[in-house]
Amino acid sequence: MKLYKTKTCAVVEHNNLYYAIHRDWQTLVNVDNLYQQLSELIATSPAGTDTLIKDIEAPMGPQQELWACGVTYLRSKVGRQEESKASGGADFYAKVYEADRPECFFKATAHRVVGHLAKVRIRKDSTWDVPEPELTLVVSSSGKIVGYTIGNDMSSRSIEGENPLYLPQAKTYDACAALGPCIYVTEQALSPSTSIAMQIARNGKTVFEGTITIDQMKRTVEELASFIYREASFPHGCFIMTGTGIVPGSDFTLQSGDEISISIDSIGTLKNTVQ
Ligand code: DO4
Ligand code: MG
Known part of the structure; x- marks a missing residue:
């Protein structure tokens, strides 16, 4: 799956579906089981379209x-x-x-x-x-x-x-x-x-x-x-x-x-x- 950092939220792209995740970026990505964590988060989030992917930022948090x-x-x-x-x-x-x-x-x-x-x-x-x-x-x-x-x-x-x-x-x-x-x-x-x-x-x-x-x-x-x-x-x-x-x-x-x-x-x- 792909994880984008946008101006407003994180967006997961998985099997051509898109999920907005409202979490602190650094906390979200700094886990050893990132794939599993994202899989669990998208399982309980409504799927959207690729229009969620706008205003992409570098996928880096301020203290990374x-x-x-x-x-x-x-x-x-x-x-x-x-x-x-x-x-x-x-x-x-x-x-x-x-x-x-x-x-x-x-x-x-x-x-x-x-x-x-x-x-x-x-x-x-x-x-x-x-x-x-x-x-x-x-x-x-x-x-x-x-x-x-x-x-x-x-x-x-x-x-x-x-x-x-x-x-x-x-x-x-x-x-x-x-x-x-x-x-x-x-x-x-x-x-x-x-x-x-x-x-x-x-x-x-x-x-x-x-x-x-x-x-x-x-x-x-x-x-x-x-x-x-x-x-x-x-x-x-x-x-x-x-x-x-x-x-x-x-x-x-x-x-x-x-x-x-x-x-x-x-x-x-x-x-x-x-x-
Ligand atoms: O030795 C200087 C930098 C090398 C480098 O950036 C590279 O090989 O990509
Ligand atoms: Mg280099």
Whole structure:
């Protein structure tokens, strides 16, 4: 089933029926048995139509954090080695790809994250920018993966490439991430053949497209979540981006007005425009 956060309520979509749930969002999603809880709630709620799905927000509560992992796909390692060659930083990416400990970093608090159809931003002091389409885990306070959403980890390649120590500035700024359009809630693990696709359109024409399947990821999603939860507690749960496997070529940079569409099987399509 799919769970949407709208301006007025949570909406569950199940078997083409829609149910409005009036509960505090963070309390609703931060449970280990989310699928079962939603099944029980919709069993006693009247079914409505898809008109309930309007004014979608990012599926994140105000006290939930967004973390991210990096260099989890070969393509990300190679892309970053290229961009950091001049700074001498390329070895760091090669080493972290092979190391036991993954790259995990804090990405954003809720107020820096936008939802479906909202505008993402590129930094004014950046000259080379890309969206990063990433499977994003919804994790309860106990560390259990209870759902999946789509994430866009907007990144400045010029700033990160200048020096890997600039990573927080390359990654974290206002409207630096998009999440949505919903949380896909399932009791099963995602199929390894789950596909992530990204398309970027400029003035109505496709200027980039790429796809990858999640079985190309070097690490498991449980491994990534367990490292982030190792020495940090998340009383309200946490969202974890699992890294990008799609990196446009070095000649591509985002421009204002570009339309980014990211689709992941079973979840849907997250669309955002660059401000
Ligand atoms: O190493 C820097 C960030 C990596 C990242 O965001 C990714 O691989 O998706
Ligand atoms: Mg990323």
